[in-house]
Amino acid sequence: MRIDVLTLFPAMLDGFLSESMLGRACEAKLLEINVRNIRDWATDKHRTTDDRPFGGGAGMVMKCEPVVAAIEAVQTPGCRRIYLTPDGVPFTAAKAEALAKEQHLVFLSGHYEGIDQRIRDTVIDEEISIGDYVLTNGTLAAAVVIDALARFIPGVLGEEKSLTHESFTRKLLDFPQYTRPAEYRGMSVPEVLLSGNHTAIEKWRTARQEEKTRQVRPDLLK
Numbered sequence: 001m002r003i004d005v006l007t008l009f010p011a012m013l014d015g016f017l018s019e020s021m022l023g024r025a026c027e028a029k030l031l032e033i034n035v036r037n038i039r040d041w042a043t044d045k046h047r048t049t050d051d052r053p054f055g056g057g058a059g060m061v062m063k064c065e066p067v068v069a070a071i072e073a074v075q076t077p078g079c080r081r082i083y084l085t086p087d088g089v090p091f092t093a094a095k096a097e098a099l100a101k102e103q104h105l106v107f108l109s110g111h112y113e114g115i116d117q118r119i120r121d122t123v124i125d126e127e128i129s130i131g132d133y134v135l136t137n138g139t140l141a142a143a144v145v146i147d148a149l150a151r152f153i154p155g156v157l158g159e160e161k162s163l164t165h166e167s168f169t170r171k172l173l174d175f176p177q178y179t180r181p182a183e184y185r186g187m188s189v190p191e192v193l194l195s196g197n198h199t200a201i202e203k204w205r206t207a208r209q210e211e212k213t214r215q216v217r218p219d220l221l222k
């Protein structure tokens with residue numbers, strides 16, 4: 001899969017791409033991620049990418065020309081162009097799984113004050129929000145979406161099994177995990193996990209998942 005990220009803050013993604021499993025996926029050619037600075041498509045002397053809003057109001061609005069030029073420079077036939085914005089459709093695991101099947105994704109990260117509506121009307125296919133809070137720009141939101149969808153690309157996760165344990169595909173929160181030592185500061189690992197009885201372990205884990213979901217996210221059970 002090819003991914004292009006268009007942002008005014010490309011350096012924000014350096015660590016994300018070099019340190020995570022995403023870096024390894026890129027090296028293994030499972031993924032190609034290009035981070036592009038929108039400012040490179042600004043044509044005036046000051047390389048302006050934003051301007052004051054018509055009608056007044058606080059903040060600046062990203063201009064059509066550089067943003068549309070950037071998208072037109074990287075887009076390919078059939079690609080999906082996604083704008084990250086707090087007023088987009090809420091992001092879910094189901095959306096991550098669907099996006100992982102695409103050939104080419106273009107992510108546009110904007111100013112939180114917004115971008116000219118004509119950009120959204122002409123060169124954006126889909127708008128995504130990662131939650132009901134406002135970030136200073138959409139670059140980290142793009143990273144969140146890319147990280148979540150990459151886990152659905154075969155080969156990106158070291159152990160394919162981890163996805164079958166994925167709680168959100170089943171709409172339940174995760175069960176508690178333990179590793180060695182079996183006793184730490186007087187706290188013991190639940191007996192059943194040491195029993196080797198896989199049926200009992202599965203049953204115990206499902207019960208803990210239901211308990212946790214009831215406590216923390218009762219909305220998932222409805």
Ligand code: ADE
Pocket residue numbers: 084085086112128129130131132133134135136137138141
């Ligand atoms: N840009 C700023 N805040 C955002 C959010 N919550 N989701 C996606 N993009 C954003």
